[in-house]
Amino acid sequence: LFAVNLNRMAREGKIDPLIGREDEVERIIQILCRRRKNNPLFVGEAGVGKTALAEGLARRIVENNVPDVLLHATIYALDMGALIAGTKYRGDFEKRLKSVFQELKKREHSILFIDEIHTVIGAGAASGGVMDASNLIKPILTSGEIRCIGSTTYQEFRSIFEKNRALARRFQ
Numbered sequence: 001l002f003a004v005n006l007n008r009m010a011r012e013g014k015i016d017p018l019i020g021r022e023d024e025v026e027r028i029i030q031i032l033c034r035r036r037k038n039n040p041l042f043v044g045e046a047g048v049g050k051t052a053l054a055e056g057l058a059r060r061i062v063e064n065n066v067p068d069v070l071l072h073a074t075i076y077a078l079d080m081g082a083l084i085a086g087t088k089y090r091g092d093f094e095k096r097l098k099s100v101f102q103e104l105k106k107r108e109h110s111i112l113f114i115d116e117i118h119t120v121i122g123a124g125a126a127s128g129g130v131m132d133a134s135n136l137i138k139p140i141l142t143s144g145e146i147r148c149i150g151s152t153t154y155q156e157f158r159s160i161f162e163k164n165r166a167l168a169r170r171f172q
Helices: 006-013 022-033 050-062 080-084 090-104 117-121 133-142 154-161
Strands: 003-005 041-043 073-079 110-114 147-150
Touching: 003 006, 003 147, 006 110, 006 133, 022 050, 022 147, 041 050, 050 073, 050 147, 080 090, 090 133, 090 147, 117 133, 117 147, 117 154, 133 147, 147 154
Parallel strands: 041 147, 073 110, 110 147
Antiparallel strands: 003 073
16 A cells, blocks of 8 residues: 555554644644645654654544544555655556555545655656656545645745645645
């Protein structure tokens, strides 16, 4: 699947408790519970704990400490290394990413966590693909079939998301 099930990791005790970030997790939960604009984007410097927020949310879901809307949600962290590994030909990356989306569509209540989402936005184009992944992600986010949590740094946010307004509009 090229993704890691964070709920399973939380269930197996592989995720540490999140201390002192309750307000941020509550805000993420509020955004995910909306009908529209329900894709949170974490923006912060490297090492501040953006990934820990997604893991903390998975832990809360497993502990049934979320609103009913999210009780059955499962967070999958995209494994970029595995996704890119061995992609030689034009379109390989996009094909794999599409397969991830198709698989998650089948699994009800899936939430995809894309850490360092800026790497996905230019990833296909960098390897010679005509489209970068943002053109695959936009319709998925618009349709609301899969919710997505992204994380990026301030610098990457400014350089990529501010240029790609259509994608930026789909995140909160």
